[in-house]
Amino acid sequence: MTGPIGIVNLPDQRRKIVSKRGAAFTLMVCGESGLGKTTFVNTLFSTTLKSYADNRKRHRKQVDKTVEIEITKAELEERFFKLQLTIIDTPGFGDYVNNNDAWAPIVEFLDDQHESFMLQEQQPRRQEKIDLRVHACLYFIRPSGHTLKPLDVEVMKKLGTRVNLIPVIAKADTFASADLDKFKARIRSVIEAQQIKIYTPPVEEDDIAVADETKNIIASIPFSVIGSETDVETSDGRIVKGRQYPWGVAEVESEQHCDFKKLRNVLIRSHMLDLIHSTEEKHYEAYRAQQMETRKFGESRPRKLDTPKFKEAEQELRKRFTEQVKVEELRFKQWEQRLLAERDRLNKDLETTHLSIKSLETDLENLRLNSGRARR
Structure with missing residues (x-):
């Protein structure tokens, strides 16, 4: 009987290759200001990746009511494994009275990253591709109840x-446990009714323990989180990340208080690779297939300004500009006519004055002549 040929060692080889190369992961956080996105990101990776002071300075300078795209890069290392982390934040989203098309810069950014990667794949040299395709987007929901x-x-x-x-x-931590469950149920019903596509971790049926854990994670969607970078002491003497209240401590990593640990497991410990692969095989391939079907090879993607909606807005703006120019031209012509009329009036007055002066000079000269004759 022939013994094993060694195929079973391929996963070990793959692990060594991945460990040597490291990995790249891009996370987008989206939602209104004041929901703790910065705190969550810093707590998630146990380091200060984003600064609160910079955020406040940016918001003070932001006077044009538009959504910005802010990119933060960092390199994390754990047990000699390096992770190239990119955080995409969307300050300005949902912060204004009129939020029509507030999502346009975000959607445009996501499409631009797929487009950029696709164009780089078509180049002769592809060794140093810049890949900012977003692998996961956390959409923060305000706890309205x-x-x-x-x-x-x-x-x-x-x-x-x-x-x-x-x-x-x-x-x-602004909810009681029962109220939080009701709020989750309402959100799930809206997501289902509106057919909103959300990420659902795949269930590994061959491993019962892992499958049960994944099903528990899926049942917790939408994930509830508590943001805090502060160490506090619990009643039993433990030092934990959390928030101190008169009734006790709301712990960030307590599954009785929120789903922070479950969300962290999905993003980092159990499903990061699936998030990366699904971005590559599902979202990017869907974009690539759509673009290949609707345009010629090498043709650039139509920008949002090329869409009928924005062309119509552009035409409307041009029409308003033309009308305003016409109004100003008419006002200028009327002002010019009044100026010319005033000039003609002044010229006539000046001519009349000159005639009067000449007449007076003639009379004066005649008076002098008559006076000389009388003396003789």
Whole structure:
């Protein structure tokens, strides 16, 4: 009987290759200001990746009511494994009274990254490709206790078709346990009714323990989180990340208080590779197939300004500009006519004055002549 040929060692080889190369992961956080996105990111990776002072300075300078895209890069290392981490933040989203098309810069950014990667793949040399394709998007939901706002529904629909969308309820410590469960149920019903696509971790049926854990994670969607980078002491003497209240401590990593640990497991410990692969095989391939079917090879992607909606807005703006120019031209012509009329009036007055002066000079000369004759 022939013995094993060694194929079983391939996973070990693969692990060594991955360990040597490291990995790259891009995470987008999206939601209104004041929901603890910066705190969550810093707590998730146990380091200060984003600065609160910089955020406040940026918001003070932001006077044009637009959504910005902020990119933060960092390199994390654990047990000699390096992770190239990119955090994409969207300050300005949902912060204004009129949020029409507030999601447009976010959607444009996601499409631009797919487009950029696709164009780089078509180049002769592809060794140093820049890849900012977003592997996971955390959409932070305000803890209103009611349901998703129309803006949330619209944006989540747009994002769900382009990225692995993970809904997150911010500031879970503002809810009682029963109220949080009701709020989750309302959000799940809206997601199902509106057919919003969200990321669902795959269930490994061959491993019962892992499958049960994954099913428990899926049942917790949308994830509730508590943000805190502060160490506090519990009643039993433990030092934990959390928030101190008169009734006790709301612990960030306690599954009785929120789903932070479950979300961290999905993003880092158990499903990061699936998030990367699904971005490559699902979202990027869907974008690539659509673009290949609708345009010629090497042709650039139509920008949002080329769409009928923005062309119509551009035409309307041009029309308003032309009308304003016509109004100003008419006003200028009227002013010019009044100026010319005033000039003609002044010229006539000046001519009349000159004639009067000449007449007076003639009379004076005649008076002198008559006076000389009288003396003789």
